[in-house]
Amino acid sequence: MSKIICIFGGTGFLGKYVTQELARAGYRIKIATRYPESAYELKTYGDVGQIVPVACDYREGGDVDDLVKGCDAVINLIGILYEKGKNNFARIHIDVPERIAKACAKHEVKSFVHVSALGIDKAHSKYAKSKLAGEEAVSKAFPKTTILRPSVIFGPGDGFFNLFAKLSCFLPVLPLIGGGETKFQTVYADDIAHAIAKIVRAGAQGKQDYQDKIYELGGPEIVSFKEIYGRLFEQTNRPRALISIPWGVAKFQGAILSLMPKPLLTRDQVTSLQSDNVVSDKALTFDDLGIAPSAMESVLPEYLSCYKRGGPFSGEKITSF
Ligand SMILES: NC(=O)c1ccc[n+]([C@@H]2O[C@H](COP(=O)([O-])OP(=O)(O)OC[C@H]3O[C@@H](n4cnc5c(N)ncnc54)[C@H](OP(=O)(O)O)[C@@H]3O)[C@@H](O)[C@H]2O)c1
Structure with a gap:
């Protein structure tokens, strides 16, 4: 009988990679989601009945306990980048993960993987502090928890490269928040999925x-925000002027933009950007998991070519088969 895994937040960007990887490995998968219809496309990653979207009410006394019961492994990929109404950092990054971890302890699951974020022990944003408190809460509730802290994640469907690529299609100038010196160690979504499958x-x-x-979890290169724009422009062939935005001005812009229903930037995100997002010296890494992370160059062309000036085939010679 194949093992059963429950993925909370499986409908998200990273969730699709993780579901595909685990389905390929033959597991039976429950996708816990507030909106089961948003998980229907995930069913195509497996055989008939292998991947089942299940509605989840995350409130106290809701469905978390029932969903975890009978599972061999549980994965938590739930996260938000900004607060809106009841969806605040404390609830999503601390209370819900703690509820899942407590259910894992009660039902004696074999492994629980909790995806957190890189740099949260150094950053001063509300996001970072809530993610760190979430790690402490899950470790206390289920000490066997494996915590993964990825840097900014890239891959088809990401919200980072795709956003700036889209903006570069119609904006002549792009912002360099705080001068663009913040360092990242961008990581490929598929590499994280491999790590989770291994665990x-x-x-x-x-x-x-x-x-x-x-x-x-970081990729093989450390790059500044400014260098990331360079990589992007190489792929899209749409070089843009970059304008440096001082931290204070960026925070003011973030405060205004956070009034949007889906903010492009918030004050708290600007605070997060004030700290580098790179793997620390003594940390356990991909190396300790026996995984060689992929470089941006090997993945970006796959999904950024659609933003290329003149279309994906512009500049390419036609060769006969
Ligand atoms: N993407 C990155 O660059 C990055 C970098 C570092 C860390 N991370 C972390 O990696 C994890 C996965 O990231 P992602 O980019 O895949 O996130 P995502 O695409 O935004 O998906 C997050 C998931 O969270 C669930 N969710 C959102 N709001 C919720 C709420 N109020 N109640 C319950 N569930 C809610 C959604 O599930 P339903 O709508 O189906 O219920 C969704 O599937 C997150 O913990 C994130 O913080 C991501």
């Missing part, structure tokens, strides 16, 4: 190698 497989085999550990 789940080890747990299913009764191995404890990856349990009660925090892994900081």
Whole structure:
């Protein structure tokens, strides 16, 4: 009988990669979501009945406990970038993960992987503080938890490169927040999915190698925000002027933009950008998981060519087959 995994937040960007990877490995997967219809496309990643979207009410006394019951492994990918009404950082990054971790302890699941974020132990944003408090809460509730802290994640469907590529299609000038010196170690979504699959497989085999550990996941290169624009322009062939925005001005802009229903930038995100987002010296990394992370160059062309000036085939010679 194949193992059962429940993925909370499986409908998101990273969730699609994780679901595909685990489906390929033969697991049966429950996608816990507030909107099951948003998970229907995930069913195509597996055989008939292998991937099942299940409605989840995350409130106290809701469905979390029932969903975790009977699972061999549980993965939490739930996260938000800004607060709106009841969807605040404390609820989404601390209360809900703690509820999931408590259910994992109660039902004795073999492994629980909680996806957090890189740099949260150094940043001063509300986002970072809530993610850090969430890590503490899940570790206390289920000490065997494996915590993954990825840097900014790239890959088809990402919200980072795609956003700036779209903006570069119609804006003549792009912003360099705080001068664009903040450093990132962007990481490929598929590499994180491989890491999760490896941790789940080890747990299913009764191995404890990856349990009660925090892994900081970054790609092979450290690049500044300014350099990231360079990589983007190389792919899209749409070089744009860059204008440096001082931190104070960016925070003011963030405060105004956060009034939008889906803000492009918030004051809190500007605060996050004031700290580098790179793997720390003593951290456990991809290396300790036996995974060689992919470089941006090998993945960006795959999905940024649609933003290329003149279309994806512009500048390419036609060759005969
Ligand atoms: N993307 C990145 O660059 C990046 C970088 C570092 C860390 N991370 C972390 O990695 C994880 C996955 O990121 P992602 O980019 O895949 O996120 P995403 O695409 O925004 O998806 C997040 C998931 O969170 C769930 N969610 C959102 N609001 C919720 C709420 N109020 N109640 C319950 N569930 C809610 C959604 O599930 P339903 O709508 O289906 O319920 C969604 O599937 C997150 O924890 C994120 O913080 C991401």
